[in-house]
Amino acid sequence: MATQGLSVSVQDAICRSVETISDEMISWLQDLIRIPTINPPGENYIAGADFIGRKLKQFGYDTHYIAAEGMAEHTPEHPRVNVLGRINGSQPRPSLHFNGHFDVVPVGAGWTVDPFGALLRDGKLYGRGTSDQKAGIAASIFAIEAIHRAGFRLHGTIEQSNSVDEESGGFAGVAYLAKHGWIGKDKTDYVIITEPSDVDRVCLGHRGVYWFKVTTHGRIAHGSMPYLGISAIDHMAEFLHGVTHELKPALATRKTSVPVEPPGSRYASINVNAVFGGQPEVGTQTPCVADRSGAIFDRRFLSEESFEQVRGEIHTMLEDLQAKNPDFKYNIEDLMIVHPVHTDENCKLVTTISDSVETIFGRRPKLTASPGTYDQKHVVRIGSVEQCIAYGPGILNQAHLPDEYCLIEDVVNSAKVMALTAMQLLGAEEVSSKR
Numbered sequence: 001m002a003t004q005g006l007s008v009s010v011q012d013a014i015c016r017s018v019e020t021i022s023d024e025m026i027s028w029l030q031d032l033i034r035i036p037t038i039n040p041p042g043e044n045y046i047a048g049a050d051f052i053g054r055k056l057k058q059f060g061y062d063t064h065y066i067a068a069e070g071m072a073e074h075t076p077e078h079p080r081v082n083v084l085g086r087i088n089g090s091q092p093r094p095s096l097h098f099n100g101h102f103d104v105v106p107v108g109a110g111w112t113v114d115p116f117g118a119l120l121r122d123g124k125l126y127g128r129g130t131s132d133q134k135a136g137i138a139a140s141i142f143a144i145e146a147i148h149r150a151g152f153r154l155h156g157t158i159e160q161s162n163s164v165d166e167e168s169g170g171f172a173g174v175a176y177l178a179k180h181g182w183i184g185k186d187k188t189d190y191v192i193i194t195e196p197s198d199v200d201r202v203c204l205g206h207r208g209v210y211w212f213k214v215t216t217h218g219r220i221a222h223g224s225m226p227y228l229g230i231s232a233i234d235h236m237a238e239f240l241h242g243v244t245h246e247l248k249p250a251l252a253t254r255k256t257s258v259p260v261e262p263p264g265s266r267y268a269s270i271n272v273n274a275v276f277g278g279q280p281e282v283g284t285q286t287p288c289v290a291d292r293s294g295a296i297f298d299r300r301f302l303s304e305e306s307f308e309q310v311r312g313e314i315h316t317m318l319e320d321l322q323a324k325n326p327d328f329k330y331n332i333e334d335l336m337i338v339h340p341v342h343t344d345e346n347c348k349l350v351t352t353i354s355d356s357v358e359t360i361f362g363r364r365p366k367l368t369a370s371p372g373t374y375d376q377k378h379v380v381r382i383g384s385v386e387q388c389i390a391y392g393p394g395i396l397n398q399a400h401l402p403d404e405y406c407l408i409e410d411v412v413n414s415a416k417v418m419a420l421t422a423m424q425l426l427g428a429e430e431v432s433s434k435r
């Protein structure tokens with residue numbers, strides 16, 4: 001067992017306190033799941049923020065509601081409201097910030113239980129957003145409360161932010177909080193994002209994303225005399241041929257040393273998200289050579305690849321096609337750029353939470369990285385906080401599925417891990433009288 005510098009009796013007291021509080025935690029989590037904070041479009045965000053904020057206040061946090069003023073998506077119909085709570089310790093630093101998003105993806109088809117019923121059956125809690133990631137929110141809030149109820153006070157600052165729009169990029173959520181100074185290296189030392197990592201894994205970061213759109217241009221002509229026109233679709237076909245037969249095989253040879261899970265995602269990749277052009281699919285067709293075609297691409301890149309190299313490679317392919325055929329006209333547009341992030345596995349946050357996982361589960365966690373991206377990019381890129389990870393009780397492969405669930409046992413165990421980690425990172429003193 002990892003001893004962590006906390007005495008065994010203190011560890012036991014904390015774990016017992018989490019167990020004592022667990023029924024209260026799960027029942028609160030059920031109520032949170034019953035609020036359908038669906039994104040898109042961003043429903044019931046005020047109700048969600050208010051529900052969490054009231055609990056934070058009751059647990060002694062100084063609470064702030066932070067609306068994403070000035071953001072286009074913050075509308076009267078679908079306001080974007082985040083909530084943040086802070087408990088100052090006897091000293092301001094270090095500070096540990098837990099962040100969890102309370103938006104959930106739409107329900108989708110195939111459910112056999114009520115997606116917002118929060119059914120508890122055989123140790124599983126069902127509902128949209130259980131694993132991804134309301135269970136993580138409950139675990140971090142009740143983990144800290146368990147410390148207090150065990151009669152301890154943390155030395156450093158503890159913060160909990162619960163944010164919106166993670167599922168659509170997090171711009172009115174964590175990005176907004178980081179941009180407006182609520183999360184940043186001048187005040188924040190450690191960030192734990194409570195996304196589903198599987199309860200005995202710690203996620204250190206994610207790969208990069210480059211979404212771009214290529215449009216090819218041709219010249220319209222009668223379809224019975226296509227030689228009089230220039231087909232934009234033929235041009236797109238040539239580019240797609242290059243993507244499939246040259247770029248994809250090249251990317252499949254590039255492997256990252258970062259432990260991305262699942263391992264298939266350790267290679268660079270590209271996916272064609274959409275192809276369009278020529279005449280609309282619905283409606284009457286007329287014989288025309290297509291003068292315009294477009295496609296949208298999703299390129300996932302590794303920390304070993306520079307973004308300039310990633311983008312340059314695409315530009316070179318297009319320039320080569322133009323060099324071979326002066327009629328090949330195109331333009332390219334960047335739609336989204338997310339740089340890879342990867343927290344150092346030897347930093348204090350990672351070693352401390354790893355020790356806590358070992359204390360609770362008897363084994364070191366697997367350190368992983370995510371094939372997709374999540375709010376860590378904003379914490380690291382905008383907030384410049386170096387020590388940021390994802391750790392939470394949700395089951396990663398349950399995210400976005402029908403009949404999504406999380407295991408009660410995992411919520412309780414992850415709360416223990418979070419509590420021990422907070423004790424260790426911030427330091428604590430016994431204030432005797434138990435609440």
Ligand SMILES: [Zn+2]
Nearest residue numbers: 132133166195
């Ligand atoms: Zn999530």
